[in-house]
Amino acid sequence: METQVIIPDIDPISVPAPIWLLKILLLLTFTLHILAMNVAVGGGLIAAVTEFLGKKNNSQNHFELSRSISKMLPPFTAFTITLGVAPLLFLQVLYGNFFYTSTILIAWPWLSIIVIFILAYYGYYLYSFRWEKLEGKRFVVVLISALLLAVIGLIYTQNIVLMLTPEKWKEIYFNNPHGTSLNLSDPTVIPRYLHFMVAALAVAGLVVIMWGIKKIKINESLGKWGIRYGILWFIVPTLLNIIIGLWFLISLPKNFIMLFMGENIYATVYFMIALLAMFVSLILMFVALNSAKPLAKIIIGKVFLLLTIVMMVLMRHELREAYLQPYLNWDKVQVEPQWGVITIFIILLLAGIVTVIWMLKKSFGQKSNVDPVELS
């Protein structure tokens, strides 16, 4: 064997858009996908815990909340898929030769995502549509569904890491060409995965806070309880995630750690902003916890959290480019933009967004007392 690392050639057909445009779309749609996923997975886990606590303490507040979350889970699961399709598309144009190869190595686990997803999704619908009738079984139904979705995340993380490490492919494939391998032995997979999942709880905690704010007008004590409960769901996972993030960082090969420590100016700046924004949002939420008028702090806290997420996505991208740097030379990629079709896409995208906003306005805007979060 002449080479240790085998990488499929770049497709002979040129890339039909500038690389920067595809990267922007990849990162933008990925961020939106992650936000929806956070509500779908984190929300499901919070609902499970809330069901459990409600039953244990016979607490009406808990059930009020879990009922509301149950209605949000199916639509946010739908958004997770829809918003997930787009980044997967752009990923394939940009990094197809890496992505297809790593996927083939773990083909069956990868395909099982579909079955797992269908089960989890119907589980969420069951939880939502049969909430009253399920009674004591609610905890189990929503917990299993949320955990199934969380398993999908683990398969994704394995593939996304495997596509960055072509050094490992050859051995995996020649030992097992049947596509039943996994990539759990990579030391970065578990911390990377947990970093995402625990963040999902924190983001879903924000949704609970928003629910509390809405409820205050109708039922003050319920609303206040919801805000406190949501803030706790934000604070505890975020604190935990500092430790997991550190674990993830030190699990990386040393030259990649250094990227964030000054070696790569972009990576370092993103990292600094992310840390700073995360601490600001954390402090604001702490203050809001015992504040009589928490609204402003919460809103600013949310903005900073969003900033953190965007920075994290950018850091992840820098890390990917660093991993692939020895194998991928963007200057050698042939680009022939299809500007006509790109223009049509952008026009239709805007038209699509306007249409969806119009439908949402019509559906929820007519009666002002209808909760925009409660999609029912």
Add this chain to the structure above:
Amino acid sequence: MNYPIWEVPIIGGGWLIGIVAIIHVFVSHFAVGGGLFLVLTEIKAYKNNDPIILNYVKKHSKFFLLLTIVFGALTGVAIWFTIGLVNPQATSALIHIFVWGWAIEWVFFFVEIAAVMLYYYTWDKLDHKTHLIIGWIYFIAALLSMVIINGILSFMLTPGKWIETRSFWDGFFNPTYLSSLAVRIVTAIVMAGIYGLLTATFIVEKNNRHNVLKYSSKWVLPFMLILPVVSLWYYFTLPDIPKEIALGGISFVSQTAIIGIIVGFLVFLIVLIFGYFNTRLFTKLIGIVVMILGLSIMFAGERVRESIRKPYVIYDYMYSNGLIINEFDVIKEQGILKSAKWVEIKEINEENKIQAGKNGFKLYCSSCHIVGGYNDIKPLIVDLDEETIAMMINDLENYRGYMPKFAGTEAEAEAIAKWLYKFNLENKKEQ
């Protein structure tokens, strides 16, 4: 040649795509036709001030939501997953040519998903007019996503002028674009009626059940008559070799087509007799039978469409085994083992000849022939000696129709023949 080959036992990768695709196609055509069914039935209910029909549409819309948004969407993603695994080279080509087509389809997909959810959730919340508009938005978005994906699907069989121009529009509006779109739209409407018939059997009250059955039959019957017409149009837009395959060039393909036509006739008769004239006799069981028969027609249609593309995955551009036709001469020069990235044996010698043959077969043949499985190679060579097998491999496109030209060297053909001949020897021992 470029990617590792995923070994799928027995059914092979091709059938795996087939299974996933057929499930998706069955739901996705319903997702289009069913959208029209929902709005038109809702309009009918308002017009006749008929609360029972209205109640039926509401219930039907729940079934519709649960089926399309979950099962339809995910099986669509599943096709994408599967083609990437089984034929990464072709998937990569399609993505490079049509990424913006897919991006546009994604916009419609997004609108579609949002609209169908809101349509279901706002039955009792919105005024009739606004609710209907959302229904129309759903249908139009679903239809447009079909309009887009049809361009990419039909491209694979008839890339037309794209082969020379490499232009998006030449590939998209290819020679079978319109005719295959017509087949898909008519099929979608028939499917909507078939699903309507099935859900109608759940209406308890007799008269209403009969009305809805009769109504749904009117979606099936006329369009079942149009279906052969548009299919014939599709046939005439095909290039010569696919036509030839369909008309008996490969016997199972024409057999499948004939079975499809017979089953179609059967569905027409059943719906005419039980769905239209004798609605009393239309039970849940008949509803399910019609559904299964409908699935068989679509299965036959898709199977024929896929098979007449042999031996290409993208006609005149790429063989099913991922070999790009432009690269044929370069590969032929050095052989497939040296050209391929994911094989262990690069040089053939006397010791590794059999193993090299196995590698060569996997590379070049296993996309269509699974040993001991689908399109099994063993019975096809059972009476042949080693030299004849090697000769056939070297002259692949002439021996049996619709196979690709062999891009390997003579030594590689001999190695593959040696490995294949082993099966014949084993066979003889057993006897």
